[in-house]
Amino acid sequence: MTISMLQEAFSTFIRTHGLERHFQRLAFFDIGKRPGADNALASTLAKQLVSASSAPAEALIDSLGTHAGGLTEAQADKIRQDVGLNEIGQGKAQRWWTHLWHCYRNPFSLLLSFLATVSYFTDDPMGAVVIGSMVALGTLIRFLQETRSNKAAEKLKSMVSNTATVLRRSITEAVLGKTREYFNLPEQQHQVHKVEIPISRLVPGDIIALSAGDMIPADVRLLSAKHLFVSQAAMTGESLPVEKFAQQMNPATSNPLDLDNLCFMGTNVISGAATAVIVNTGKNTYFGMLAERVLKTDRSPTAFQRGVNEVSWLLIRFMLVMVPIVLLINGFTKHDWWSASLFALSIAVGLTPEMLLMIVTATLAKGAIYLSQKKVIVKRLDAIQNFGAMNVLCTDKTGTLTQDRIFLERHTDIYGAPSDKVLEYAYLNSYHQTGLKNLLDVAVLEHAELQSKLNVASHYRKIDEIPFDFQRRRMSVIVAENENRHLLICKGAVDEILSVCSHVHTHDAISQLTPELLERIRTVTTALNEEGLRVVAVAARECMPDKESYDVVDETGLTLFGYIAFLDPPKESTAPAIEALQKHGVRVKVLTGDNDKVTAKVCREVGLVCDAILLGAQVEAMSDAELAVAVEHYDVFAKLTPLHKERIVRALRKGDHIVGFLGDGINDAPALRAADIGISVDSAVDIAKEAADIILLEKSLLVLEQGVMEGRKTFANMLKYTKMSASSNFGNVFSVLLASVFLPFLPMLPLQLLVQNLLYDFSQVAIPLDNVDAELLAKPQRWNSGAIGRFMIFFGPMSSVFDIATFALMWYVFRANTPETQTLFQSGWFVEGLLTQTLIVHMIRTRKIPFLQSRASWPLLITTATIMAVGVFLPMGPFAEYFKLQALPLSYFGWLLLILFGYMLLTQAMKGFYARRYGW
Secondary structure (H helix, E strand, O other): OOHHHHHHHHHHOOOOOOHHHOOOOOHHHHOOOOOOHHHHHHHHHHHHHHHHHHOOHHHHHHHOOOOOOOEEHHHHHHHHHHHOOOOOOOOOOOOHHHHHHHHHOOHHHHHHHHHHHHHHHOOOHHHHHHHHHHHHHHHHHHHHHHHHHHHHHHOOOOOOOOEEEEEEEEEOHHHHHHOOOHHHOOHHHEEEEEEEEEHHHOOOOOEEEEEOOOEOOOEEEEEEEEEEEEEOHHHHOOOOOEEOOOOOOOOOOOOHHHOOOEEOOOOEEEEEEEEEEEEEOHHHOHHHHHHHHHHOOOOOOOHHHHHHHHHHHHHHHHHHHHHHHHHHHHHHHHOOHHHHHHHHHHHHHHHOOOOHHHHHHHHHHHHHHHHHHOOEEEOOOHHHHHHHHOOEEEEOOOOOOEOOOOEEEEEEOOOOOEOHHHHHHHHHHHHHOOOOOOHHHHHHHOOHHHHHOOOHHHHOEEEEEEEEEOOOOEEEEEEEEEOOEEEEEEEEOHHHHHOOEEEEEEOOEEEEOOHHHHHHHHHHHHHHHHOOOEEEEEEEEEEOOOOOOOOHHHOOOEEEEEEEEEEOOEOOOHHHHHHHHHHOOOEEEEEOOOOHHHHHHHHHHOOOOOOOOEEHHHHHHOOHHHHHHHHHHOOEEEOOOHHHHHHHHHHHHHOOOOEEEEOOOHHHHHHHHHOOEEEEOOOOOHHHHHHOOEEEOOOOOOHHHHHHHHHHHHHHHHHHHHHHHHHHHHHHHHHHHHHHHHOOOOOOOHHHHHHHHHHHHHOOOOHHHOOOOHHHHOOOOOOOHHHHHHHHHHHHHHHHHHHHHHHHHHHHHOOOOOHHHHHHHHHHHHHHHHHHHHHHHHHHOOOOOEOOOEOOOHHHHHHHHHHHHHHHHHHHOOOOOOOOOOOOOHHHHHHHHHHHHHHHHHHHHHHHHHHHHHOO
16 A cells, blocks of 8 residues: 555545644644643643653553553453544535535625515516526536536545554453453463554554554554654655654653654654554544644635625615615605605616626636646635735745655765765665665665666675664665675765764875864865755775675774765746746745755745745744734745744735645645635645645646636636626616606616616626736736725716716707606617616726727627617617617617717726726
8 A cells, every 4th residue: 555545545534524724733833822722732732742752661551551562452442432433523524505505605695686586576577587597697607616626626536445553462262251450461361463453443552563654543652663764744844754763862842743752643654664552543633633623613714705795795885875865766756656666676786786696606617617727626716816816925845846855966075076986886875775765765776867877786796784773873785896895885974974984085085084174074064954955974995805794893994985965856847937926926935844944945946035034933932913024024934833834824814915825735734724725736645635725736836827817817807897887887876866856757667777787787798708908917906895986986977977968868859858758768768878888898898998909809799799789679679669668760879879989988088097096
């Protein structure tokens, strides 16, 4: 079973209901700093693990009520009854009807539903059907698209059955019948054997065996360890695996992750073997505690959700003001309160952009479909607009900017100059060592220079090896090129290698290791470490060919040849992706748990300026106010805990930024959830993919730029509809108010107003497919209810100028000024109102001159032209009587052209004034 399969199995614990979004809200990184019961629980749990780490193994085994040979099956069953299964608490899966409700519920949907209901009970079934259809269509599109995206995301993951190797003691039936005091039985009456059991059946006190590829199934204390390396990258951001020991090497720390003899649920073994006793399982692990906490946490509204709600309430407030005024004016002037009520209801519908939900959802769905073609899964439609509005991208380093693979970066002599001899010796050492090779050995063996050359290892035969151990922190192989000599090649930690060296290799000569040379060596290796490289020293010496077996005592009098240095390099797409984002107004910040030296090197290589780095310890000491200032000045943050990342993201959001977070590890989950848009990458662990709103399936991070551009196109088209619909509808209502004061009849019948509004709405159905001016994509945009309200008030009454001109035309030129001629009046305004409303689609969709400098897409041109033709046809065709309209005199259309031309000229002029003063 592969490591990825085991990680998949682990993810099934938390996949059902968003636990993964917050899995890494690791409180033990921040013990004592968070108020409330959660912090108390975290502190208690941390103290328990620190105590388990420091206790002698025998005492810990006794305190857990277990035995060095493990538990019996009966004992395990009894403990399991008390503590439960080793499973993480999960919430109930979201039912489809719950998802559908979430897609529906927002102030605007509820308002439209209310209007549809009122329309139905006031003898306007057509209006009820139209409004209800818009709500249903918008909700259904969102529901289907999000369901499809979530299913696609689920296909990225597979569930596997996972087991653990546990020690079990069996007892003879004779003994079993005499006593239940198993712990007091003599050793000879116990038979210890290894069994494979499901992870869910593990209990505290179980003794488990771990080997390469295993996932740590619970919180454990190591009892024995041999060459054990555990990957904690997903939890801490460290590129390299961590060495783990049975003994505690760092007793002073109170951070459980720094304790060398503890391993945590969700990490995995890279190499080596160990036995361990389980301290906590299920909900009592750190992971379980965090999962329980996650179930109680709601995600804060994103910028998109806040923006849509603000715009919805803006329109509702306008409606609550305008509708009563229309009702009162018409009721008192016409003395027919029932007709006035119906007309006021029509005004409420007319003031409401019924198509907003459908247009917004269809536009988002189009963006999701486009991004899916770019190998991007959009799990939540709102994320597309947030993608475009994002002006700060926070990103993890390991596995996100970097390849999450260790590469051999340099092979140098003792002075830091490139050395093929050092590379050759390192290759021979890695090639001939037995057992599971660690990541550094793999990096050496995969080095391109030796891959392309003649296989150097074929010229040597292996004589013996001296294995690695954690006391020496080095390993040696002995090879022979011919029968005249043996060559002992040793590589390991710099200090350990220097302790067994007496000479150095300098400029093809062997020299004595003097204090001056030792100082020079320290300077060179320190400089390499400062560059963020992990340095391994390489030494060798010739031996007489009279030995066939070698031991540690032979590792003396070695000659230091130089060093090999390793790095987790950036992805090739990282630098151009960051450059493209910065050009489009997105500021990139790096948030990592790795050390500052490694982070600084990676940042330099991808083109990020990192003159100053803010460390996690400094973040910890800052108040929220101080952090809010710091996040504006720093772009690189290192040695962060998961809570630090989350806190930085929240500080940026409070600073009025739209924040995206790009991460791939467990430790990124809190920040992914705290951001306006969580983004994960192809190499991410399942937990990060699940926590994200968007998943990049292609390794190239340039997809980010495409996503940002598509998000901006999506938002630009949504904003077009909102601006033009709100301003046009408001202008119509304003004209109605003026006309209602002076006219002895209704300026337009409720049926005519509803038909006009419906036709206008349908003229805009192609807006999701419209072209977007390049200027609107140059920088992030966001919802701004204040700006929309200003736009509505500025451009709305402007259309009333030409409505009043039409009133005057119909009143004075065509003598439609009595109740008997009101049908002619209403027909004239119906046509002019619909055509000006439809023209505004083209006038407001761009800051430029429409049709000349900026042309709409063909679908939008066709729909608007069709609706204008229908608007003229209705009063002139056979259906005029049905809509209580009548044919207009041909001379009317000459006047109409003048009105439309004047309307376009004034709108274009006012657009320039408005753009210069307020922006577009």
